[in-house]
Amino acid sequence: MDQKWWINFLKGMLKPVAALTVVFLAVALSRFKKLEIEGEMIYSIFRAFLQLSIIGFVLQFIFNQGNISWIILAYLFMVSVAGYTAGQRAKHVPRGMYVAGASILVGTAVTMLLLVVLNVFPFTPRYIIPVAGMMVGNAMTTTGVTMKRLRDDIKLQINLVETALALGATPSQATVQQVKRALVIALSPVMDNAKTVGLISLPGAMTGMIMGGASPLEAIQLQIIVMNMLLGASTLSCIISTYLSWPYFFTKTYQLESKVFSSD
Known part of the structure; x- marks a missing residue:
């Protein structure tokens, strides 16, 4: 993977990061209503973000192999x-x-x-x-x-x-x-x-x-x-x-x- 690929990848991640705004809204509402699930919300989104990022690289590798x-x-x-x-x-x-x-x-x-x-x-x-x-x-x-x-x-x-x-x-x-x-x-x-x-x-x-x-x-x-x-x-x-x-x-x-x- 060359430098250009990484630059395009990082640019593409700007929108998913921006979409975290709605998660912060959900966390704020949970805190306001005293639901006490703010930590689980953040953990769930972080885990999804990490898992999807990893699987993206794995799929890119598998697609390139064609095996x-x-x-x-x-x-x-x-x-x-x-x-x-x-x-x-x-x-x-x-x-x-x-x-x-x-x-x-x-x-x-x-x-x-x-x-x-x-x-x-x-x-x-x-x-x-x-x-x-x-x-x-x-x-x-x-x-x-x-x-x-x-x-x-x-x-x-x-x-x-x-x-x-x-x-x-x-x-x-x-x-x-x-x-x-x-x-x-x-x-x-x-x-x-x-x-x-x-x-x-x-x-x-x-x-x-x-x-x-x-x-x-x-x-x-x-x-x-x-x-x-x-x-x-x-x-x-x-x-x-x-x-x-x-x-x-x-x-x-x-x-x-x-x-x-x-x-x-």
Whole structure:
């Protein structure tokens, strides 16, 4: 990276730094209302600033390499962080981060493979890494909600589930309603977003293209693809997470694992 590149980079950072004004406004309002979250606000913005700056340099490096192995490495890193985060949300699910990580990995990988095979996106770092990031981030949220909600619903209706098991039902049969409820709750925000996209807000991908100079029609085409892939990857990841959670919810003799549902 030559001196000219650094000069352009520093000039480009002037606007993000100027945008900190609205953060200072939020901090001032928090202090005025005595919310006592000023420190967390500043820490969150500082961390976001640092993380995005670092990832910017990393992506610049990967784009210049043009090597498939770097794409896979970046993708696995995102899945690992997403699995850990989703597992923290569903902390009462045994080995939750592994269940979430495997679900997100399969769900997003299958979706991404279909997009590449259908020639929707070329298999290059400039396309795959941002696409994978959007899918993994969305799947992380929905998978974490699914796992947590499924475990909580089974605990809430534990008598009904145990009665069904005693009558000879399999774990999948005994928890069919809980699974449906968990999936619907987790996926509802994604579907609501798809229903209202363009009417209430312009999503990030579309906004970025328009601000970058692309025509609104081109931006719409990309956003339709993005909404399709987010719904597909999230649904697949959530469903897989329910199947992977069952072995930890039930014993080999089709009884509920008491230690899973005894803690809060």
